[in-house]
Amino acid sequence: MARRASGPWSRLRYRFDNLMVHGTPVLIGWLTLVCLVIVVPASVVLVWADRGAPSGFSGRATAVWQSVGRTLRLGGEVGPPVYVAMSVLLALVALLFVSALVSLITTGLNERLLALRLGRSVVLEERHTVLLGWSDQVFPVVAELVAANANQRRAAVAVLADEDKAHMDGEIATHVGDTGTTRVICRSGATTDPAVLPRVSPGTAKAVLVLSPGGPDGDRHVVKTLLALDAAVPRAEDRVVVAAVREPRHHTAAVLAAGPHGHVLSIDDIVARLLVQTSRQPGLSLVYRELLDFAGDEFYLVPAAGLAGRTFGEALSAFATTSVAGLVRAGGDTVLSPPPDVRIGAGDRLVVITEDDDTAVPADTVPPVDEDAIVAAGPRAPAAERLLLLGWNRRAPLIVEQLDQYVRPGSSLDVVSLSDAATLRSAVSAVGGCVRLLVTFHHGDITERRTLSGLDVPSYDSVMLIADDGGSAQAGPETDDRTLVTLLHLRAVEEAAGRELSVITEMTDDRNRLLAPVRQGADFIVSGRLISLLMTQIAENRHLAGVFDELFSATGSSIHLRPAADYVLPGRDVSFATVVESARRRQECAIGYRLRAEAATGPSHGVRINPDKRVPVRFGTGDAVIVVAEG
Known part of the structure; x- marks a missing residue:
């Protein structure tokens, strides 16, 4: 059995604890008594030790009173009793007012600092990106948003999750590093609570991304967050809402919760399809990695007004440093690798792969094509695998x-x-x-x-x-x-x-x-x-959702790596414009190539997306042309 502490300090602490539980009035009384016990004797000592103090008792008593009054901020006035009483009353009122004011200011500052430290204050931003939820997806999403916002002076990303703010700040700093011109603001709170969501101002955001926390209830959490978002802020056509669920059986519910302007990705469907496509086309995963991150060239939608009335086949060779992959009709339908003789309408947009949305500029002259290098390859009979x-x-x-x-x-x-x-x-x-x-x-x-x-x-x-x-x-x-x-x-x-x-x-x-x-x-x-990359791409450009829907659907066009020898003669220097023309004759859109000799050399591993059509390239055995095509 432990021996009970019974020393004087223990008993004193015990009595102090009992005193604290009696409430504010008792504490004020004891505090006053302690002050008087200390201040009055000390004032007496000061007066009696002062050689210039009055010699009589009455004078010294008055001096003691003045010392006590100055110390306790009671004024220490002397005169008739009514005058002294009123001066003490006014001094007590002033002391109470100042103390209350200081207390209120201190409490307000503490509450404000606590709210900032706990991440409960409201983010006052406009046209920012909001991330709802916390998982490992946060880091690649934030990193890609930072890359996408590199050419913007003031960009902001607000993260709301049921996590400690200091923890989120530290994790993002560790995994993402320098965020450049993009400010990352973290706030704490439940993403499924409509009363908490306004902390990150989703109503004024340009895009809202709902991340799954993982686990068996992750999809249900995403659906509930989407419902809370709809309850917290009115739906807006100019705000993009992007979410992802893992299991296909939850996809329909998430789509309904996201609303007509929301985009919900089915993770298992997309990953399964890409695994199958890549297993039959080695290197395809590298192509998608190049296309989906913001480090190099990626998909953009640009107006086709300058090419209105011309055929899609003519648009393929109209750019020198931009690859054309499809059309988005004025009505919103997305068609990848349409037939070359399709006419482009005035309200249509081109699906292109380029460095930035302002680099898709038609060339002054059409890049030259080497007709003698084009190969008319016949169809390959598929074999059992x-x-x-x-x-x-x-x-x-x-x-x-x-x-x-x-x-x-x-x-x-x-x-x-x-x-x-x-x-x-x-x-x-x-x-x-x-x-x-x-x-x-x-x-x-x-x-x-x-x-x-x-x-x-x-x-x-x-x-x-x-x-x-x-x-x-x-x-x-x-x-x-x-x-x-x-x-x-x-x-x-x-x-x-x-x-x-x-x-x-x-x-x-x-x-x-x-x-x-x-x-x-x-x-x-x-x-x-x-x-994460898909969600970020759609968040930055909602119209790309249709492009990715077709690329990752069971039907329609997708990306393929096909033998370069089926397009141009191997061992001969040809411009990439020649490859594009050869692919056009097969109703395909050539967007790049992969060189086998550089497959083991990073970071591109031989993959060239959107090469300059004027620059010559020599293909050998094992090299591949990257095309967007059906089948």
Whole structure:
């Protein structure tokens, strides 16, 4: 048993605590008594020690009173009793007024400082960007907004999340660094509370991005935040609202909550489709990375008034430093890679890839085309494929469904996962089953070398490595750890086989991509970063939503990497304008190329987006032309 403290200091503290609980009147009384006990004796000592003090008792008593009055701010006046009493009363009133005023000012300043420190004050900005929610997506979104606002003098990003303001400020400073001309303002509060949302002034913002906090309830949190936003501020046509949900079953509810002018991305659908496209076209992930960030050239919509009445095919060669990829009709319909003979209307806009929205300027002269270098390649007969899927998560059924739409009948897919085969077959059947693709399920741990050794991995045309959550509803941070271990084994298989494997890897955290034991320029799909880039692009230009909807839809046009030898003669210097013309004759829009010899050299890894059409280039074996086309 602990010995009870019973010393004098403990008893004194105990009595003081009991005194504090009696309230303000008792505290004032005790404070007055303590002051008098100290001030009066000290004043007596001062007067009696003063050689110039009066000699009589009455005079010294008056001097003591004056000393006490000056010390306690009571004036110390002498004279008739009524005069002294009134002077003391006025001094007490003045003292009370000044004390109350100081107290009110101090309290107000403390409350203001506390509100600023806790992030509860209102952001008074206009045409700023608002981020609602907190997750790892915040950092790439803020970084891309900073890059997009680099040419603006005063730009602001307001972040509202149910987190400590100091914590958010520190995390953004650590992960983003210098924000240049963009001010990042953090505020604390629940994003699902309509009374809290005005702290970041969403009513005067140019764009509002709703981020998912992750976890099993992340999508429901996004939907609730969208409803709170609609309740807090009236809908406005000039404000962009962008959100993202993970599971397709929540997409419809989120679209309804976002309203007619909102844009909701379905993360699982987009990631699954891009994984499938990249698995069949190595290097495609690098192309999307170049197009979606603000560091290089990206998509813009520019007026087509100067080209009104001309054909789309003529517009393809009208620019020297801008690549044309499609049209947005006056009615709002987006068409990527339309037929070359389509006429451009006066109210149409061109979908272009250029450095900035003011660099899409038609050239004075059409760049020259080398007719002798153009190749009229015939259609390639697709062949059956052998594909390998390592891992299983909630997106895997969508991946299988998408593969079944792309491959030739007779193609096969082997799936290896810790989940049991019956569960996986049931999941695939739930999304529609397979018609062209023969799917075989294998139970095994992909992080074990013997599992991969028994698969003959080099015999597959393509390998997809996705986060294996073992059948759980949500993938945690440890799934990337398992992916890194599997990549180590695949690297060993690659070295033993003496050739490169076509591997596309899915990761949840972009920081782990830097740890991946793979060759430079390997294909990675980082779901969080990909969706962050898409959301930022739409937030900066709402009209790009239609462009991305078509690029990531199951039908319509998409981006392809096709052999350069199908367009121009290899080993010959040709202008990129010649490549554009060759692609035009195949009803495609050439937007760049990839050189195999530079595939291992960063940061572009051989990818050239929107090259100058006048600059010559020589293609060799393994080089590819990047086109926007159907199929």
